[in-house]
Amino acid sequence: MGKAKYEPLFETKKAKGRIIYRLFATSLLCGIILIWTYRLYNIPKPGENGRLGWIGMFGAELWFGFYWLLTQSLRWNRTLRHTFRDRLLQRYENELPRVDVFVCTADPAIEPPIMVINTVLSVMSYNYPPEKLSVYLSDDAGSALTFYALLEASRFSKHWLPYCKNFNIEPRSPAAYFTSLSASAQSDAHFSEIKRLYDDMANRIEVVCRAGVIPDKEKLEHTGFSKWDSYSSKGNHASILQILSDSRDEETKDVDGVILPTLVYLAREKRPQHFHNFKAGAMNALIRVSSEISNGPIILNVDCDMYSNNSNSIQDTLCFFMDEEKSHEIAFVQFPQSFENTTKNELYGSLRVIDGVEFHGMDGNGGPLYTGTGCFHRRDTLCGREFSKDAQIDLKSARPGKMEENVHELEERLEILASCTYEENTQWGNEIGLKYGCPVEDVLTGLTIQCKGWKSVYYKPERKGFLGVTATTLDQTLVQHKRWSEGDLMILFSKYSPAWYGLGKLNPGLLLGYLTYCLWSPNCVATLYYSIVPSLYLLKGISLFP
Numbered sequence: 001m002g003k004a005k006y007e008p009l010f011e012t013k014k015a016k017g018r019i020i021y022r023l024f025a026t027s028l029l030c031g032i033i034l035i036w037t038y039r040l041y042n043i044p045k046p047g048e049n050g051r052l053g054w055i056g057m058f059g060a061e062l063w064f065g066f067y068w069l070l071t072q073s074l075r076w077n078r079t080l081r082h083t084f085r086d087r088l089l090q091r092y093e094n095e096l097p098r099v100d101v102f103v104c105t106a107d108p109a110i111e112p113p114i115m116v117i118n119t120v121l122s123v124m125s126y127n128y129p130p131e132k133l134s135v136y137l138s139d140d141a142g143s144a145l146t147f148y149a150l151l152e153a154s155r156f157s158k159h160w161l162p163y164c165k166n167f168n169i170e171p172r173s174p175a176a177y178f179t180s181l182s183a184s185a186q187s188d189a190h191f192s193e194i195k196r197l198y199d200d201m202a203n204r205i206e207v208v209c210r211a212g213v214i215p216d217k218e219k220l221e222h223t224g225f226s227k228w229d230s231y232s233s234k235g236n237h238a239s240i241l242q243i244l245s246d247s248r249d250e251e252t253k254d255v256d257g258v259i260l261p262t263l264v265y266l267a268r269e270k271r272p273q274h275f276h277n278f279k280a281g282a283m284n285a286l287i288r289v290s291s292e293i294s295n296g297p298i299i300l301n302v303d304c305d306m307y308s309n310n311s312n313s314i315q316d317t318l319c320f321f322m323d324e325e326k327s328h329e330i331a332f333v334q335f336p337q338s339f340e341n342t343t344k345n346e347l348y349g350s351l352r353v354i355d356g357v358e359f360h361g362m363d364g365n366g367g368p369l370y371t372g373t374g375c376f377h378r379r380d381t382l383c384g385r386e387f388s389k390d391a392q393i394d395l396k397s398a399r400p401g402k403m404e405e406n407v408h409e410l411e412e413r414l415e416i417l418a419s420c421t422y423e424e425n426t427q428w429g430n431e432i433g434l435k436y437g438c439p440v441e442d443v444l445t446g447l448t449i450q451c452k453g454w455k456s457v458y459y460k461p462e463r464k465g466f467l468g469v470t471a472t473t474l475d476q477t478l479v480q481h482k483r484w485s486e487g488d489l490m491i492l493f494s495k496y497s498p499a500w501y502g503l504g505k506l507n508p509g510l511l512l513g514y515l516t517y518c519l520w521s522p523n524c525v526a527t528l529y530y531s532i533v534p535s536l537y538l539l540k541g542i543s544l545f546p
Ligand SMILES: O=c1ccn([C@@H]2O[C@H](COP(=O)(O)OP(=O)(O)O[C@H]3O[C@H](CO)[C@@H](O)[C@H](O)[C@H]3O)[C@@H](O)[C@H]2O)c(=O)[nH]1
Pocket: 104, 105, 106, 107, 111, 138, 140, 277, 278, 279, 282, 302, 303, 304, 305, 371, 372, 373, 439, 440, 441, 442, 443, 480
């Protein structure tokens, strides 16, 4: 293709209103400086009433001004992204890379299996060649109930995937699809049939989950349940790997005779004497196991409570990874975390400012954080590869061929990759894979990827890419925010602090952006002072405000 003809697969635009915002911010800065000046010139003399309180107020205002300056890095350079899927298909329809989707779940009581499989079905039915799509479910509870639900889902997928494609429906999580429809849409025979199949399946899953045991009939039908014979508890069991369908097998077809995506269940080994490293540990086990089954060069990671709401997200993302000129430095593409269960005014759990403003701002400075779900990575960068201008990543990595061994032998061989001891004396959790030891493993992992020279992309399509559930009560919100703010603060003092490790490696604007999040919790000290101390002084008749 001649240089003149080059048509990009995506474009990056400056957000509207940047000039107005900058004028506004400059006027605010003037205001802040005036407040500082006023405070400084009006400090009560030694011995006068309220001197200490006044100096404290000055300290708080200095902090607020400093923190406000940091936040400007998230607002100054907002950018928007747009993809051209038609160009991608025109140029690469037959060369699309394999994509591996990782879904994580940890507890069938908190994350009901029916919700988990709805997420799984939504990602299995992406508008993408099924022989290039593999879906892995990591079950950190190692629950036979979740496995049973996945087995049901794999049977149902033979009807669901053709239905999605034939009628081109959205969203492709069955539960979300059925609730999104109006009563008038429900007379059609195909619809009634698929709805009946889904309801039957959901019923069976509910009955089994309520009883808490797998019916003998199922156990006889699927030998996979025998792996639970040696299972003692959620925290003490061997690895369980089950390949429910393998798109390399000619037999795994749906009712229309089309190949089904690969579907794999993994419960990594858990032992009380070995620390499991939460989601990061689960993800790393998935990275290893998947590399021997499908080895997709692109990995999508979603939480089990966040389904795909847009069947074109993979194609959109590939526009960022396959552009001939601009893609080579992009390591991951983060979608916003959108929720469908927030209260009307998003009282709790709202990420509106982060998603609507701040991540666009980070994107203008080198790219957003990795926030754990709705994120596409290159396998290589997730495994620690450094950016180099000369060595471009090839998306045509080979898929491990089907070996001589049968599926049971393969499962047994790969279970070792998910054992407790596999990572001993290796760089996993450190230089390779998701990083351990931090409550926000995702943010830390994204940060170190960016410190290796890579950029990321924030992509917010018109039709939301992913929809999930979030905290809706004060106590849930407090627990979640405590974890996030603690994790971000830990990063600040860790070896990988943006303040020293990131210095010289990150774009300065991006570095300040990271600091804004890392200093989010210390910000409460000044806030508490500002909201409590002036009222106490008023009790003594002293005003700390002019
Ligand atoms: O030992 C564990 C613990 C959690 N999870 C899974 O990890 C995901 C996130 O955990 P959750 O407890 O729901 O955390 P949240 O605070 O809701 O998650 C947000 O914050 C986390 C930390 O930054 C990110 O990992 C998540 O992707 C992001 O959605 C869920 O799918 C869990 O099933 C595991 O697989 N193993």
